[in-house]
Amino acid sequence: MPQVSMTVNGKATSGDVEGRTLLSAYLRDHLGMTGTHVGCDTSQCGACVVHVNGEAVKSCTMFAAEADGATVDTIEGQANADGSLNVIQQAFQDHHGLQCGFCTPGMVMSAAALLKENPKPTEQEVRDYLEGNLCRCTGYHNIVKAILAASGQDVGAIAAE
Amino acid sequence: MYNFEFEKPGSIADAVAALGSEDAMPLGGGQTLIPAMKQRLNAPSKLVSLSGIAEMKGVCVRDDGALSIGGATPHAVVAAEAGAHYPALAGLASHIGDPAVRNRGTIGGSLANNDPAACYPSAALGSGATIVTNNREIAADDYFQGMFTTALEEGEIIVEVRFPIPEKANYQKFVQPASRFALTGVFVAKYADGVRVAVTGASEEGVFRWSEAEAALSSDFSASAVDGLSVSPDGMIGDIHGTPAYRASLIKTLTKRAVAAAA
Structure with a gap:
């Protein structure tokens, strides 16, 4: 079972995942960050878009293991430091x-x-x-x-x- | 999707070794393979990611003048970096799928899958590109062997694609609005020794060259040169999005548009 580590919204995270664990599942199920939505799970709707190393990707169509070592930004990290909307x-x-x-x-x-x-x-x-x-x-x-x-x-x- | 063993080698040699085990498959950007695995249309025992192999990424011009693109180069990188050398190819790459898909999907993955409605096969065939694998070089004319079928052997991976740069070229895609694949797409490229016209999205045999148009355009590179030609609907794809006759008609229309845009 691959162990993955990635920086999510500036915080170091790590966890044991299966090969088939999607990045969206890692964020939602392993980290409890449910701001990233899974609408279609077929890479069409884009509700699951996050940034991996600064680039927009559909997190339902990327394996968590592929993001090992990456910097990931999600909707939870978008607000300003004081909590106000960006x-x-x-x-x-x-x-x-x-x-x-x-x-x-x-x-x-x-x-x-x-x-x-x-x-x-x-x-x-x-x-x-x-x-x-x-x-x-x-x-x-x-x-x-x-x-x-x-x-x-x-x-x-x-x-x- | 069924589970699998995941490997992410750092070199072509390690990737080829990892692909030696039974039912192992290479993983490019996964923009087709992952949805197919979710539907259990593919169930590899092992996926070998090609995304960590630096020697398979990037765009550069070779000494012989051809544009070299690493097999693991995402569409977005081709769109951004190939424009100065081969604008028609960069233009094609910049309209594949959507921005998030273009950040993951790779040229090698697209050519290895050879979806009958994918864009890249028309550029490779229309440019007379060379598909370079881990152990040989394959001419585009020999590489595409029908819908989802290529000359690649089991465990063979595309490490580079070499595009001779044409004098003029253009790609015209009539988008199937739901999938954003080409309902029909035509890539036209004019070289010193003749014109190549490659068609995707239309034929049940996958990407093909429209040789009558190539002959007409080689002697007169103008949209009107194909006025007298027509494409037979025999063997064209018919589905809810378009009949064979509709696709055959699109081929001619898009060819004319591509020539007009290139000239």
Whole structure:
């Protein structure tokens, strides 16, 4: 049984896993960090997106053993040090970028990866980047708006839909 | 999914040795293999991860002018690093799946799986690439042998793919909106000695070259050069997303678009 060690949201973790243990299962079942959601378990919905060594990955489609030694960031580590929402999270709240909230952890993690790579994306670039994140409530409009707002761009001209 | 033994070697030699045991399989980025294992369509006794092998990663131009991509290089790296040398290939890589999939999925994994609707096989065949394994070099024309079938032997792994860089090239994909695979995709590449046209997503035999279009485009590299040609729907895939005739029609349309975009 492989032993894995990884730094999750800045904290050292380790555990015994099976070869087949998915990174999402390690986070949720071994570490009790259930902020990372598993929606489809078929790598389509993106609710399970986390960052591994800074890159967005679908944690339901990566083995925990593959992340051995890696730095992993999840939704639980996104808030500011004082516990307040970070810029992206606050923008989701301000612009009503969530309804049921199930997809939101993945949306926020994908948005964070996008803004790191492309700090001032266009609306189309945001929509393209969210290709692997499904939301069944919002129709995406307010998610896109929230991410554009989080990038510091004026979204006043984007109509509410 | 059934459990398995996991190994993550640091060198090609160690990976090949680890793959020597019965029912062992190589693991690229796992973006196809893991979903297949969840459905128990694959149940290897051992997975040998190729993600820890530094000598199988990266993009560089060889002395002979070909673009070399390590077999374990993720799509996102090809998208970011191949653009200066082979923009059509970088463009193809930048539209595979979605960003998270592109950070894990690898070129070697895609070519080894040879999904009939995957993008990379069309680039490899359309460029006349060389598939370099741990023990030989295979020309793309000999490598693809039908849907999910390749020239790879048991335990053989793709360590590198070499793409001759064309004068002009373009890839056009008509996306199947649910899966984001190519409902049909066409890769066109113009070399000094002729044009190659490779089609993915359409045929029941997997990726193939449209030789009539290659001949027409080699003498006149313009979209109108294929106006008089048509593709037979015989042997094309028919499913709920498109009939064989629809896919045959897409091949011509996408070829024209690719030539227009490349020229």
